[in-house]
Amino acid sequence: MQKTNDDLSTHLxxxxxxxxxxxxxxxxxxxxxxxxxxxRAAFIFSVIALISGFYYAHSIEAVWLIPFYIxxxxxxxxxxxxxxxxxxxxxxxxxxxxxxxxxLDMFEAGRTGSARVLLVALPVLSLLFFDLRAGILTLxxxxxxxxxxxxxxxxxxxxxxxxxDTSTNPTIWLSNxxxxxxxxxxxxVSADYLIKRLIIAxxxxxxxxxxxxxxxxxxxxxxxxxxxxxxxVDHTGSITTFNRRFLEMWAIPEEMVAGRSNAASLAFVAExxxxxxxxxxxxxxxYAHPQEEGxxxxxxxxxxxxxxxxxxxxxxxEIVGRVWVFRDITAEKRAAETLRQSQRNxxxxxxxxxxxxxxxxxxxxxxHVNQTVCRKLGCTEAELIGQPVLVVHPPERQAEAxxxxxxxxxxxxxxxxxxxxxxxxxxxxxxxxxxxxEWDGRPALFGVxxxxxxxxxxxETLARExxxxxxxxxxxxxxxxxxxxxxxxxxxxxxxxxxxGVSSEAEVVGKTDWEVYPAELAAKYTAEEQPVLAEGRTFxxxxxxxxxxxxxxxxxxxxxxxxNHAGEIAGLVGIYHDITxxxxxxxxxxxxxxxxxxxxxxxxxxxxxxxxxxxSPLITxxxxxxxxxxxVVRGHLDxxxxxxALIADAADKMQQLLDELLELSRIGRxxxxxxxxxxxxxxxxxxxxxxxxxMTRGVQVDIAPDMPPVTGDRPRLREVFENLxxxxxxxxxxxxxxxxxxxxQHGETSPVIYVRDNGIGxxxxxxxxxxxxFEKLDAVSEGTGIGLAIVKRIVxxxxxxxWVESEGQGRGSTFCFTxxxxx
Amino acid sequence: MIGEPLIVLLVEDNPxxxxxxxxxxxxxxxxxxxxxxxxxxxxxxxxxxxxxxxGPDVSPRPHIILLDLRLPKxxxxxxxxxxxxxxxLLSIPVIILTTSEAERDLAMAYENHTNSYLVKPIDFAKFxxxxxxxxxxxxxxxxxxx
Numbered sequence: 019m020q021k022t023n024d025d026l027s028t029h030l031x032x033x034x035x036x037x038x039x040x041x042x043x044x045x046x047x048x049x050x051x052x053x054x055x056x057x058r059a060a061f062i063f064s065v066i067a068l069i070s071g072f073y074y075a076h077s078i079e080a081v082w083l084i085p086f087y088i089x090x091x092x093x094x095x096x097x098x099x100x101x102x103x104x105x106x107x108x109x110x111x112x113x114x115x116x117x118x119x120x121x122l123d124m125f126e127a128g129r130t131g132s133a134r135v136l137l138v139a140l141p142v143l144s145l146l147f148f149d150l151r152a153g154i155l156t157l158x159x160x161x162x163x164x165x166x167x168x169x170x171x172x173x174x175x176x177x178x179x180x181x182x183d184t185s186t187n188p189t190i191w192l193s194n195x196x197x198x199x200x201x202x203x204x205x206x207v208s209a210d211y212l213i214k215r216l217i218i219a220x221x222x223x224x225x226x227x228x229x230x231x232x233x234x235x236x237x238x239x240x241x242x243x244x245x246x247x248x249x250x251v252d253h254t255g256s257i258t259t260f261n262r263r264f265l266e267m268w269a270i271p272e273e274m275v276a277g278r279s280n281a282a283s284l285a286f287v288a289e290x291x292x293x294x295x296x297x298x299x300x301x302x303x304x305y306a307h308p309q310e311e312g313x314x315x316x317x318x319x320x321x322x323x324x325x326x327x328x329x330x331x332x333x334x335x336e337i338v339g340r341v342w343v344f345r346d347i348t349a350e351k352r353a354a355e356t357l358r359q360s361q362r363n364x365x366x367x368x369x370x371x372x373x374x375x376x377x378x379x380x381x382x383x384x385x386h387v388n389q390t391v392c393r394k395l396g397c398t399e400a401e402l403i404g405q406p407v408l409v410v411h412p413p414e415r416q417a418e419a420x421x422x423x424x425x426x427x428x429x430x431x432x433x434x435x436x437x438x439x440x441x442x443x444x445x446x447x448x449x450x451x452x453x454x455x456e457w458d459g460r461p462a463l464f465g466v467x468x469x470x471x472x473x474x475x476x477x478e479t480l481a482r483e484x485x486x487x488x489x490x491x492x493x494x495x496x497x498x499x500x501x502x503x504x505x506x507x508x509x510x511x512x513x514x515x516x517x518x519g520v521s522s523e524a525e526v527v528g529k530t531d532w533e534v535y536p537a538e539l540a541a542k543y544t545a546e547e548q549p550v551l552a553e554g555r556t557f558x559x560x561x562x563x564x565x566x567x568x569x570x571x572x573x574x575x576x577x578x579x580x581x582n583h584a585g586e587i588a589g590l591v592g593i594y595h596d597i598t599x600x601x602x603x604x605x606x607x608x609x610x611x612x613x614x615x616x617x618x619x620x621x622x623x624x625x626x627x628x629x630x631x632x633x634s635p636l637i638t639x640x641x642x643x644x645x646x647x648x649x650v651v652r653g654h655l656d657x658x659x660x661x662x663a664l665i666a667d668a669a670d671k672m673q674q675l676l677d678e679l680l681e682l683s684r685i686g687r688x689x690x691x692x693x694x695x696x697x698x699x700x701x702x703x704x705x706x707x708x709x710x711x712x713m714t715r716g717v718q719v720d721i722a723p724d725m726p727p728v729t730g731d732r733p734r735l736r737e738v739f740e741n742l743x744x745x746x747x748x749x750x751x752x753x754x755x756x757x758x759x760x761x762x763q764h765g766e767t768s769p770v771i772y773v774r775d776n777g778i779g780x781x782x783x784x785x786x787x788x789x790x791x792f793e794k795l796d797a798v799s800e801g802t803g804i805g806l807a808i809v810k811r812i813v814x815x816x817x818x819x820x821w822v823e824s825e826g827q828g829r830g831s832t833f834c835f836t837x838x839x840x841x
Numbered sequence: 842m843i844g845e846p847l848i849v850l851l852v853e854d855n856p857x858x859x860x861x862x863x864x865x866x867x868x869x870x871x872x873x874x875x876x877x878x879x880x881x882x883x884x885x886x887x888x889x890x891x892x893x894x895x896g897p898d899v900s901p902r903p904h905i906i907l908l909d910l911r912l913p914k915x916x917x918x919x920x921x922x923x924x925x926x927x928x929x930l931l932s933i934p935v936i937i938l939t940t941s942e943a944e945r946d947l948a949m950a951y952e953n954h955t956n957s958y959l960v961k962p963i964d965f966a967k968f969x970x971x972x973x974x975x976x977x978x979x980x981x982x983x984x985x986x987x
Contacts, residue, residue: 626943630911633940637961637968638857644965645864664857784914794854794913795880 247344250331251280253308258331258339267324267344292317304328308337315347322348374438374448376465377457382407382423385457394469396441407465412439426452426463438467447474497573497594500580503551505530505544508589513596519566547577550590554579560597572601620791624679627792631675631802635668642668671802678804682791685811690731697725697771697837700732701760704739711747715756717775719743722761726769728837734812735837739773741805742833746775748800751828753777768836776830785822813837846873847980850903852884852920853877853938854912858961862907862938865972876903881915884908885923888930903933905979910939910946918949925954932986934979 241248247264251257257278265272268287275283284301291297297316304310314326327343368375369389377386384402392399395410402409411419415436425431434450450467457464491498492512500509507530510523518534520526531540549555558576565571575594582588642661649657701721705712712719728735743758750756759774780788780795787793789810794803813820813835820835849866853859859877866875878884886892887900894900906924910917917937924930934956939946942960950958959975962968 626941626945627911629942630940633961633963634855634858636963637940638855638861640963640965641861641968642857644969645861664860668857787914792911796913 245345247346249280249283249342249344250339251342252339253337255280255305257283264344267346290318290320292319304340308340322346323351372469374465374467374469376407376410376463376467378407378423378463378465379457380427380461380463382427382463385462391467394440394446395438410438411436412445429454434465447471495596496575497596498592500589500591501547502589503587505547505551507534509591517563517565517571547590550577550579551587554587561594570598571596572598623791628679631792632672635672635675638668639665675802675804678802678808682804682808682811685734685737685808685815690733692729693732694727694729695732695735696727697735697762698723700736701725701739704736704743707736707740708744708747711744712758715747715750717747717750717756717758720757720759720761722759725760725762725771726839728816728839730816730837731812735816738809738812738835741809742773745805745833746773746777746831749777749796749831750775751778765836768839770834770836772832772834774830774832778831779827779829780822780824780831781826782824785824788822789820809833809835848873848901848903849875849980850884850887850906851875851877852881852906852908852912852917854879854909858909861968862972865969866976868969869973869976874901876900880913881917881920882913884912884920885915888924888927904985906933906935907938907975908935910937910941910950918946918953921950921953921955934983934985936975936979 241259241261242263244261244263247261247267249257249260249264257275257280260275264270265275268283268290270283270286274286284298288294288298288301293316300312300314304312308330310328311330312326312328314328315323316326317323323346325345325347327345329341329343330337331339331341371388372390374391374394375388376384376391379385384405384407387399387402389399391402391410395402407423408416408419419434419436422431422434422436426434432452434452435448436450437445437447439445447470448467449470450465453464453466455462455464491509494511495513496511497513497517498509498511499507499514502508506528507526508528510518510526515521515523515526518526526534531543534540535543546557546559550557556576556578558574560572560574562570562572573594574597575592577590577592579587579590642665646658646661646665649655649661698721705719705721739760746758747756753776755776757776760772761774762769762771764770784795788795789806790803791807792803793807794801810820816837818835818837820833822831822833824831851859851862853862856879863875863877876887878887883893884906887894888903890900908917908920912920917939921935921937924933924935931954935954936957936959937950937955938959938961940961947958957979959971962971
C-alpha cells in the first residue's frame with residue numbers, strides 16, 4: 019500500500035515535473051513567483067500572528083520558548099527567503115509556522131482535540147501535496163509539537179487564562195485568522211494545483227492546435243511541392259482546391275481556376291490532349307459514375323505523356339468530391355523507351371556480330387548465346403542454354419576443351435583453339451578468346467569465338483601457292499636467291515644451296531655473304547649489290563665459280579631489287595643461269611672456227627703450193643724437152659743423157675708429190691678405229707720399216723722399253739715414228755756415229771715422247787718452219803718437204819702437240835711430241 | 842758498160858730451173874756472169890758477203906737479182922724485204938721469177954718494192970723467149986748508173 023502510494027507520489031511528482039518542464043519558461047516563472055509570494059505573505063503574516071500571540075498570551079511560563087521561536091522563525095524565514103531553497107521547503111516553512119501558531123492557539127484555548135486532529139491532518143495534507151519526505155517531516159514535527167505542547171500544557175507551564183473570551187481575544191482571533199489563512203493557503207495551493215492543471219490542459223490544447231497547423235502546413239507544402247498536379251472537385255463540379263503543379267502542367271492561367279469552374283479548365287485541358295474527345299468522354303463518364311475511380315494514360319499534343327488518377331473524396335461514408343491527380347510520366351516513358359531501344363540495339367548488335375558469342379556461368383554452362391551461334395551450329399538457343407559449353411566441341415576433343423575451359427574459369431587461359439562442331443557434325447575451325455566479366459550480377463565468362471575457316475582456307479591456299487612457287491624456284495635450273503636490305507639471305511633455291519655447298523636453305527637463310535663466302539668474294543658481291551639496294555638499279559653480270567665437285571661453272575644473270583607494299587626497296591633477287599655449256603659451245607665453236615681457218619689457210623697454202631710445186635717439175639720437163647730438141651738439132655749428144663735424166667727426175671718428183679699429197683689428204687681423218695698401243699712396240703715396228711734407210715747411213719737406234727701405251731690410230735702413229743726416223747737418217751750430215759734415241763720424259767702435263775738424233779740440227783729460226791707443207795731447209799735434199807707436215811698433222815689429229823728442239827747447226831735435233839694417255 | 846761483166850744473182854732452189862735459166866742466158870749471150878744460190882739465206886749471205894761468201898771477190902755486187910719466191914730457209918719475199926730495206930742494196934733491180942701466179946704473192950712482191958714480177962711459163966719456147974727478153978731488157982736496154 020505504502021509502496022503504491024509512494025509509486026503514486028513519485029509518479030505524480032514525475033508527471034508534475036514533466037509537465038512543469040514542458041511548460042514554457044514564462045508560465046513557470048509566473049507560477050513560481052505566485053508560490054513565493056503566497057509563502058512569503060504567509061510567513062510575514064505568521065510572524066505577526068506569533069508576536070501577537072505571545073503578546074496576548076496569559077502567561078508564558080516557559081520563557082525559553084521565546085528564543086526557541088525566534089530561532090525557528092529566523093530559520094524558517096531564511097528558508098522562505100533563500101531563493102536557492104527548494105520549493106517544498108519554502109512552502110513548508112510558513113506552513114509549519116502557521117501550524118505551530120494554530121497549535122499554540124488551540125492549546126491556549128483548550129481545544130486540544132481539534133489541535134490533535136489538525137496535527138494528524140497536516141502531515142496527511144503534506145503527504146498529499148508534496149511527497150513522502152515532507153509528510154514524514156511534517157508528521158515528526160506534529161508529534162514533537164504535540165508532545166511539547168502537551169507537556170507544557172499538562173505541566174501548567176502553558177495555561178489558558180480563565181475567563182477570557184476567546185472569541186474576542188485577539189490571539190484567538192488571530193489564531194482563527196491563522197486557521198483561515200491556512201485554509202486559504204491550502205485553497206491557494208489547491209488553486210495553484212488546479213491552475214497548474216489548467217495551464218497544462220491549455221498548453222496541451224495549444225500544442226494540439228499547433229500540431230494541427232503544422233500538419234496542415236505540411237500537407238499544404240506537400241500538396242504544393244508534389245510533382246503531381248492535383249485538382250480536387252466537389253460533388254457539384256466546382257473546384258475545391260488545386261496545387262501549383264496542376265496549373266503549371268497544363269499551363270492554366272490562374273484567373274481561369276479563380277472562378278472555381280471546372281468546366282472551363284476541362285475545356286482548356288482537353289484542347290491540349292491528342293485525343294481530346296476520348297479524354298473528355300472519359301471525364302464525363304467518371305463524373306457520370308461517381309463511384310468509379312480510374313487510372314488513365316494519355317498523350318499530349320506537345321508529346322508529353324500524362325498519367326491520370328481519379329479518386330473519390332469521402333467524408334465518412336459520404337462522397338464529397340473527386341480528386342484528380344496528374345502525373346507527367348514523359349521522362350519515365352522515354353527512359354523506358356530508351357532502355358527498350360538500348361536493349362534492342364544491344365540484341366541487334368549482339369546477334370549481328372559474325373563471331374559466336376557465348377556467355378558462360380562460373381561452372382562453364384551456357385547462359386546466353388547470340389544468333390550467330392545458333393546459325394553456325396544449326397541449333398536453337400533453347401538447345402544450348404543450360405548446357406555445358408563442351409557440347410559445342412567435337413566429342414574427341416572435349417577433354418582438351420574441358421581443360422582449357424577450367425583454366426579459363428581459373429583465369430589462367432584466355433585462348434582456346436579447339437574447333438566447334440555443328441549439329442550435323444561438321445567441324446568449324448575457330449579461335450576463341452575469353453573475357454571474365456559479370457552477367458546479371460554474377461561472375462561469368464564471355465567467349466568470343468571467331469570462325470577462322472576462311473582464314474584457314476586462305477592460309478592453306480597461301481601455303482599451297484608458296485609451296486608451288488617454291489617448287490618452281492627449286493625446279494628451275496638457275497641459281498635463285500633473295501636477300502634483304504641488309505644483305506641477309508631470305509631465299510635460296512636448291513641450285514644456290516648446291517653452289518654454296520650446303521644441304522638446306524636453313525643453313526644460309528639469315529646469313530650475309532661475309533658469313534658464307536671468302537672475304538674478297540663477299541666484298542665483291544657487296545659492292546655489286548650496293549647500287550641495287552640503294553638506287554634500285556639492275557646489276558647484270560657474268561661470272562664463274564667452282565662447284566663443290568671442283569667443276570668450273572660459268573653463269574650469267576642479274577640482281578634486281580624487289581619492293582615492299584609501299585614501293586620501297588626491300589631487298590634483291592638474283593637469278594643466275596648456268597652458261598657453262600654455252601661457254602663451252604662458244605669455245606668449241608671458236609676452236610672449230612680457228613681450226614677451220616687453219617684448215618682454210620692450209621688449203622690455200624696447199625693449193626698455192628700445189629700450183630707452184632706441181633708446176634715446177636712440169637716446167638723442168640718442158641724446159642729440158644726443149645733443150646733436148648736443141649741438143650739433138652745441134653748435135654750436142656753429150657747433153658742428151660743429162661737432159662733426159664733431169665726430165666725423169668722431174669717426173670719422179672711429180673709422182674712423189676702426188677703420192678704424198680694423197681697421203682696428206684688422208685691423214686686429216688682417222689680411218690682406223692682407235693686402239694691402245696704400246697709406243698715402244700710401235701717405235702720398233704717403225705724402225706723395222708725404215709731399216710734400209712737407217713742401215714745405209716749406219717744409224718744406231720735406241721728405243722726406250724718403258725714408253726707408255728696410248729690410244730689412237732695405230733698405222734698413223736707408227737707413221738710418226740717412221741717419218742721421224744727417216745728424217746733423222748736423212749739429215750745426219752757427216753756425223754761419224756749417227757744415232758737416234760727414242761724415249762719418254764715427263765712433261766708439265768703429260769709424258770713427252772722424243773726422237774733425238776745427233777745430226778745436222780736445225781737453227782732456231784727455222785725450227786717452226788720445218789713442219790710446214792713442202793718446206794725444206796735444204797733445197798737439194800731428198801724428199802718433198804711433206805714428211806714433217808704429215809707427222810704434225812697426225813699428232814695434232816690425236817690431240818697432241820709436236821715441236822723440235824735443237825741447239826743449232828750440227829748440234830742434233832730432238833723432235834718432241836705428246837699424245838693423250840691411254841686411260 | 843761494154844766490156845764490164847754483167848753480174849746476175851740467181852736465187853733458185855730448183856737446180857733444174859736454175860740450169861734452164863743459165864742455159865737460156867748462155868744461149869742468148871746476155872749475161873756474163875751468173876751466180877746461183879739455192880736458198881734465201883744463201884742469197885742474203887751472198888749480198889752481205891757472209892759465211893761462204895765472205896772472201897774477197899767471191900760475191901760481187903750483182904747488177905740484177907733473179908729471185909724465186911719459194912725458197913728454203915728464208916723465203917723470196919723476206920729476201921726482197923731485206924734488200925729493199927738496205928740502202929746499199931735497194932737500188933739493185935730485183936726481178937721475181939717464180940712459178941706462182943698467186944695474186945697474194947704478186948701483191949706482196951710489189952708491196953715490197955719488187956722491180957719486176959715474172960711467172961715462169963710452162964712452155965719452153967715462151968720460157969726461152971722470156972729469159973731472152975729479160976736479158977735484153979735488163980742487161981741491154983735498161984740503163985743503170987753503175
